Amino acid sequence: MTGKCKVYLTTVMVTESSFPITLTLSGIRLGVLQLAPVALFFIPFGIAFGVVAATKGMTTVQSISFSLLAFSSSAQFSTLEFWHGAVAWGSLALAVVAINARNVVMGAALAPWVNRMPLVQRLPTVALLNDANFAVCQAAFKEGSNDMGILLGSGLILWSAWVLGAAVGALAGPFFGSPAALGFDVVMLCFLTAMVTGMVKRPLRLVPVIVGAVVAIFTLHHLPQGWNVIAGAFAGALAGSLSDA
């Protein structure tokens, strides 16, 4: 009975707000072009990972494979914290999940678009989800775009840059200086700031921003690493929904 009811509801929603979802080559190209400037600065971060990994004793093949498979600076850097003789498997697993729990939230926010793609397209597209392409794509989708190529293309260019950087860092690491001298370390911070600023189009949209930021800061030292972002995200979304009602 409940199963039937659920199917009925989903069908109604799909037909009511049905808009065609596409995945085109021009969409992929648009995603690549839009994120290319950000991807350029992913290279020094990839290099930084390769360098640190090498000093911790990770082989070149391992750090390149790790960047290819994980494509997550925060998860990869925190794995290096566990790079000792006896790996603390449980703590490593918890740390990685906690740090990347925001991916679940971002995936959920993109679900209304993502879940309309065929499964074969959905998997590679969502597998490359990250902070930067999430910011760009949810803005594009809200403005009426329905081309999932943007998400895939932006994921691909960032992924390539990240892996390229890790390879360079692992092979030629010691020759590079600090990314902070050129301001490379604030790329993500400033890019995400710009995206948030661009998304606040009316004063009421400041509610989720302010509540999310304040809760994330106040829970930073009271929650395990990464969870303060989740706490801020949920508090902000709740406050935003209530004030928007």
Add this chain to the structure above:
Amino acid sequence: MPDVFSAWGAILLASMLTLATRLSGPVVMAWLPMSPRIERFLQNLSLSVLAALVATMLARGGLREAAAVAIAVLVMMLLRKSIWAMGAGMICAASWTFWIG
């Protein structure tokens, strides 16, 4: 340094768990029937998660990062171009390192 099996084990574990976090958002939402209330919540969530991320980076950083963010917000409000905002923030941070250290 872990032995070769533990090393690859750790790499695979961290990679697979990261992939699982990326895939699970859409999977969870596929089971929840969409309602206007959930849709509104998700819309606000996409903004609050980014704000929480920025706030966390700011809290871990110092005045240099705060100045870069302030410049980025200002440029974004004036020009509405994220690339310019990002560049202005980076120049601000780089000059801070150069002049103040």
